[in-house]
Amino acid sequence: MKILRISFFDSNPWGDGGAKRTAQITEILSRIESGEQCIKFEDYYANSFSRIHFTKLQVLKIGIAILSRYKLLYHLANKKRPHTFLANVGVTFLVTKDILNSFVFERVILENTRSEYWYLPYFLDYLGIDFIALPHNLEALVPGQVSFLSQKRAPNWLTEELKKLTLAEKLFTISHEEAWLLSIYQLGGTYLPYWPADEVYQHLKKIRVKRKNTEKQGALIIGSATNPPTYQGMALVIDYFSNKKSFQYPIYLAGYQTDKIFNHLYKDCPDTIQFLGAISQERLTELLTEVKCVIINQQNSSGALTKILEFLIAGIPLVVNQESIRSYQNVNGIYPFYCHDQIESYLDQKLGIPSMPQYPEREINYFVNFVNTWIQKRSQF
Template structure:
């Protein structure tokens, strides 16, 4: 009898494990779900949270890393010499240039996606965040996978970032190939729809652990004197750094009209010291999560300024939830201009006027419930038996 119960229990466990595996999605992302990470990590965590709400499991995409120059060169040569690479390009009419590097990248990524998708034992759905790898939806279609894309940016519109992609046309061609595309901005949703993509809007809203941290800041700010402006960002990122440099030059002009103090914090911001001659512009460089929380708690307002690029689409919602007014130029504030607590400017004169105001605590940002439900419904529809 004992053996009979053991066999029955083992079969039950095997059946439960198989069912869980069958409901596991293959998630292809460059980022983690680290609550103390950057905006890319937080967006990935938001997506993972929605997958959990759909009662689905995650299988991470296992990416091959070639660490030596020799191994990369050998892999590139093999990819170019492989007839399947050229057949793949011709079959899907891929709009890539004829340079060795481009052909090698396409061929290597085709081999990688083909192998990982074939080995996946869960449901045939690819959550595609790593949209720099434009070959993914074409390989997925050959493997009969459904593709749900969550582009963090339109990569071709982000300057000087070193991403490996062909051009805007290639990127759009790949996103159109996906079954669903959930965009982080209204502008990208509109643009991709005009090209034929099944695009929808999923605004960023912090995942639970990140949300809790910013709510603590909001509560702490009620008992603090907020008298210093805050600039926060990753200055190692070229578009962010260029925006910060232009912002500092505009702030120097504003400083001639009324006194104020600015704290500049974030990874790589040490390189901005040469632009900050005034003692009222204090560059702190990289800070710990605890130190950042202190800066957020004491900030009068956050100043965000970008050259034309992808916008501050994760940072602004987080700052508003923390109860911090945001003064941003229109490049940075796209898709958030209707949020309470966002103040937009086009030149240094408008920036100066906004900084001189007494800005109240923003209203709590509403959770985008309808947009989240659309994603959850999509996930469940794509994984339900046909």
């Protein structure tokens, strides 16, 4: 095994967007010649921490050495206890080194995302380990996200995120927009679009077939109400339709905590609006077969919404706000809206069946060939 992949998500094709992206990468990398192993970093942290031994002076020296090399010492000014922060950097470095020593590998693929793991690109570079990065999104552009290092709020710490990404030999992004932005900074981002794992793809194709023989009515809004951009977008749509007492189409709101949060906030909603909460895969399949469309109204963020592509594969028209479309501009089956009146207008129309999206063979083959070549170059030395 020559590649170790470090992720922060379970590889679950039926999970949330992060888990789906990790599952996609797992399926793609099954095609590489040398083999790879994926680890969820946090699952190994506690065991490694219990194994290592260190003195306070030792970890302070390590922390100073690493922050000095990468010109990060100025962040100490933001810390109430700078010595504690330095010691934590040193301890985390020793833990990370111990985790890496548990595996036999030559190179690393880093699915770099969360701000609290800001140190991983620096540690890999410090240890002389070559890596490529597949950020699920640019975290510094996600509304509400705060930098672990500087405590700045998005998007004011974008330069921090870009700085650590410069250490990667190659960057692959899930959206066109992020690849373009990285190229502006001369970081050479390459677009690797999302495509569902095969078992999910086959399931979505079955929904497309079933929809041909069912009467369509109403709309579905789905997502976790605990995700701020998703919650804000949902609330705006419900605000609009809750004041439409004569609105005749059912609107289903499904997803984690949608029943508890929205039933509490919208006690006087018309009966046509139903808050379902978390639902089973079977119930979701029924809804996707029956509804006229899916409404997506997420606030500005980075990355790309995996569910847009999945719903298109399932043959479901999508009514989507401009901020959510991102990498799916001008795609057949997407009906953009700029004000909520347009949603109601779309529900009064006959919406056509979206064309079946094409498998991104060129982009995925490029990624596979790049990884194979990357490994072979190292093996020659």
